[in-house]
Amino acid sequence: MRRLEPLAHSRKLVLRHGGHKQSHRHETVHLINLTRANEIGANCYLIEWDGLKLVLDAGLHPRLDGPAALPDTSLLPPGEIDAFFVSHAHLDHVGSLPVLMRNQPEAHVLMTEPTGLLADPLLHNAANVMHKRAEEGRDAVVRLFGHAEVSQSVKRWRSCPLERERALGDLRFQFFASGHILGAAGIRIEGGGSTLFYTGDVNFRDQTLSRKAAFPHDRVDALIVETTRGAAPAPPDFSxxxxxxxxxxxxxxxxxxxxxxxxxxxxxxxxxxxxxxxxxxxxxxxxxxxxxxxxxxxxxxxxxxxxxxxxxxxxxxxxxxxxxxxxxxxxxxxxxxxxxxxxxxxxxxxxxxxxxxxxxxxxxxxxxxxxxxxxxxxxxxxxxxxxxxxxxxxxxxxxxxxxxxxxxxxxxxxxxFELTAHALREDILEYILSVDPKHVVLVHGDPAALEWFRGEIVGRRPTMRVTIPAPGARVPL
Ligand SMILES: [Zn+2]
Missing domain, CATH: 3.40.50.10890 (Rossmann fold)
Incomplete structure (x- = not known):
């Protein structure tokens, strides 16, 4: 098994502008949803943290072909991304990474080691599938990337162990096991008095192999949370x-x-x-x-x-x-x-x-x-x-x-059969209420799923801010 290069322990990650941010007085954090619709598609979220630009996940839409399957790359300024964080190796979270990294030579690319090891063959397989379909001349399928670009991309990935805090300029970040698939993690980012937690895909119950999420419950300013099963009530007496x-x-x-x-x-x-x-x-x-x-x-x-x-x-x-x-x-x-x-x-x-x-x-x-x-x-x-x-x-x-x-x-x-790797909506709601964030950002769900969560949260915690981020809109966190 070829190993992913680990992120060096001691060193603070150097940033493209030397880690000096424009202002330390008022941290402003924004999220821009780069997914092209409110759906489970090409998951990708740009976080502007004062002077820094971070990208959470780089997905590829599972049902679409060519550029339409990519996140909205027009909102990613070339050369300006400081870091990509990848939550897990499913293609709707990592499938566009080689494309998104193309114009970002200085970006750090961070994930757990299993995520990197699993994403590598998956991206090569995606390149094969695109190649085959383009050769068959199928409905204008465009090859978004080839094997050489996947290999180049993989060389720049760095693995981060679970639960170890690392520094990125003046920010600190940590990966926590999310219980969804091997290597899947939620990501906590903190700095300048603000904290954010991104769940990625999560499961709060044990599966046959995967153990349930080991997420922190401490309060954060913004919780960005998946809502896959929001439209599906847990079956009565489900186990x-x-x-x-x-x-x-x-x-x-x-x-x-x-x-x-x-x-x-x-x-x-x-x-x-x-x-x-x-x-x-x-x-x-x-x-x-x-x-x-x-x-x-x-x-x-x-x-x-x-x-x-x-x-x-x-x-x-x-x-x-x-x-x-x-x-x-x-x-x-x-x-x-x-x-x-x-x-x-x-x-x-x-x-x-x-x-x-x-x-x-x-x-x-x-x-x-x-x-x-x-x-x-x-x-x-x-x-x-x-x-x-x-x-x-x-x-x-x-x-x-x-x-x-x-x-x-x-x-x-x-x-x-209800053997999903995604958390029951009731379990996610319980997690949101226990973390009690100032702001919940609902992502990774169809409109009905997103609205169920919004309704439940507003009903139980009227003072909690709830946002379903419209594609392309800049949302203050
Ligand atoms: Zn997934």
């Missing part, structure tokens, strides 16, 4: 354990009728969590031994999880997924000719079944047969093929998984 036993029961039923199961899953995080959960079901005799297929990228990311198992706090620390569970590899080349195996689980990306990915291609074949099942285990954008399939199934209509195919009838079983 992850109960949801996993419901899943085990459904898996058994599919196997008994000689069907196969597709679980669309993000290659990073969801795949490793789900395969570990399946392994635990087998060990508890809840389901029979079964082959589990994963794709090539998932394989590489799983190997990284195994390699880091001793170094980062998680549950099942002794489990080495590849060695102990023995998943089978299913590549893009093989999927067309692969014969579905009854009693097998296909844990394939993408999680939202984006056109031409393994999960989309396999789903097209599974829809036709009643004995098969498609089980969703995470968040799906309602406009994605996965979101459309869930809606069409609920409405009893046909679904268009790929525009080239037209609508298909749904004969297989379709179900959804």
């Amino acid at each position: 992850r354990k109960a949801e996993l036993s419901r899943l085990a029961e459904k898996i058994r039923a599919v196997f008994e009728r000689k069907g196969a199961i597709l679980m669309p899953a993000f290659a990073l995080g969801k795949t490793q969590e789900a395969i570990s959960a399946i392994h635990a079901m087998i060990r508890r005799d809840e389901i029979p031994e079964c082959p589990v297929f994963i794709g090539g990228l998932s394989w590489r990311l799983t190997a990284l999880h195994d390699g880091l198992a001793d170094e980062y706090p998680r549950d099942l620390p002794k489990l080495r997924i590849i060695e102990h569970i023995g998943p089978r590899l299913l590549t893009g080349r093989e999927i067309g000719s692969h014969r579905l195996i009854p009693g097998a689980i296909y844990l394939l990306s993408s999680g939202m079944m984006i056109e031409r990915t393994l999960s989309n291609l396999l789903a097209q074949r599974m829809l036709a047969e009643e004995r098969h099942a498609i089980f969703f285990i995470g968040y799906c954008d309602p406009a994605s093929p996965a979101g459309r399939l869930r809606a069409a199934h609920a409405d009893g209509t046909r679904v268009e998984l790929d525009p080239r195919l037209g609508p298909q009838p749904i004969h297989c079983e379709v179900d959804h």
Whole structure:
């Protein structure tokens, strides 16, 4: 495993203007939302902290192509960014980093070590996907970056250990484990009498591998918080354990009728969590031994999880997924000719079944047969093929998984299990109320999700300032 270069311990990070800010009397801090809409897209937030310019996350929109998938880069003045902070390695948080770093030769690029190790192959994979699609001449897909630029970018990344305070000019910052995926962290920044905490994506409950967030609860001036599940109430009597036993029961039923199961899953995080959960079901005799297929990228990311198992706090620390569970590899080349195996689980990306990915291609074949099942285990954008399939199934209509195919009838079983890596909205609300910030900035959610949080906070803490930052608007924090 190639390691990320750590940020030197003792040294204060030198800034492009020597760390001397224009004024020490009145710190003014502003946030500009560079995401192009209030949605879960290309997450990116510019923080102007007196004379400094910091960027929180550099995402790529999961459903869009070309420049439209980037954050609004017109608001990032060339050569003026002091630091990029990356919360975690999902592409909607790190996918545009090579592009955003392009005109920022002096910016420090900071993240936890697992985030850097996982983001490296993910960005190379994204470069491959763009290259392939551009070669096919598909709907004006533009290559946003290539392999050489990813490699150049990775060389400048510096890793920061969790919970260790570091200096950036006159500011101090710290990463705290967020419980979302391996390496994911919230980021605290402090200086000149102001404090800010950015949650990134967070989970306040244990998953099968990831442990719940270890966030500080001390008061901050501004809390920038994700709201992914704001529109989804926690199911009554929800527990992850109960949801996993419901899943085990459904898996058994599919196997008994000689069907196969597709679980669309993000290659990073969801795949490793789900395969570990399946392994635990087998060990508890809840389901029979079964082959589990994963794709090539998932394989590489799983190997990284195994390699880091001793170094980062998680549950099942002794489990080495590849060695102990023995998943089978299913590549893009093989999927067309692969014969579905009854009693097998296909844990394939993408999680939202984006056109031409393994999960989309396999789903097209599974829809036709009643004995098969498609089980969703995470968040799906309602406009994605996965979101459309869930809606069409609920409405009893046909679904268009790929525009080239037209609508298909749904004969297989379709179900959804609450195994999300995002915190329940109730847990996030509790965290907001316990931190009691002066100002809450709601991000990373669809409009209905954002509004639920605003309504709840205003109702409970009328004096707390709540902002849903409009794209491009400069919000004082
Ligand atoms: Zn994420």
